[in-house]
Amino acid sequence: MIQQRIALLSAAGLAAALLLGACGSSTDQNATGTSPGSTAPVATGPSPSATSAPAGSGDSGTGHMATTTMLMAKTVQGMGSMVTDDKGMTLYRYDKDQPTPSKWTCAGECTKTWMPVMVQDSVQVMGVEKNLVGTVHRDGMKQATLGGWPLYRYMGDTKAGQMNGQGKDKAWYAVTPSGRKSTMTS
Incomplete structure (x- = not known):
């Protein structure tokens, strides 16, 4: 019964990611690629399963995207508590973004x-404010977003628990459960 639910939720998440990838892009960006956007609330609570899959790029050259239904705190060996997605991949914030x-x-x-x-309409949290x-x-x-900072995954992290993007270009940092950037170095 649980395996059927996990399979159904995984299939639904993948289908949603593919549908979102097929959608057109917004034209409200300015020439610098900055979009002010507005912050919207998200639902919270425990979830037994979640999906993460890349979505296609939009007409604006957005590139690759990752989808998730969960943000969770995970202890990364020697680095402390960081926020990961549902697959355990470390999430980052960019100092040039604005919170x-x-x-x-x-x-x-x-x-x-x-x-x-x-994310879809809701995202679950575990150990994250x-x-x-x-x-x-x-x-x-x-x-x-966490603490107002948009969240990203780094292509150089190929498995859960890696933080290969930490400190890249002195602008990319793993995000802590309180929304702050990690200052830890490996």
């Missing part, structure tokens, strides 16, 4: 390395 109001600046080629973390979780509009979809 208030939430704005993303990573666009085009940037999203081929740093995939925006997209739920009042800090929100979304910002991005190309007709919703990008997850």
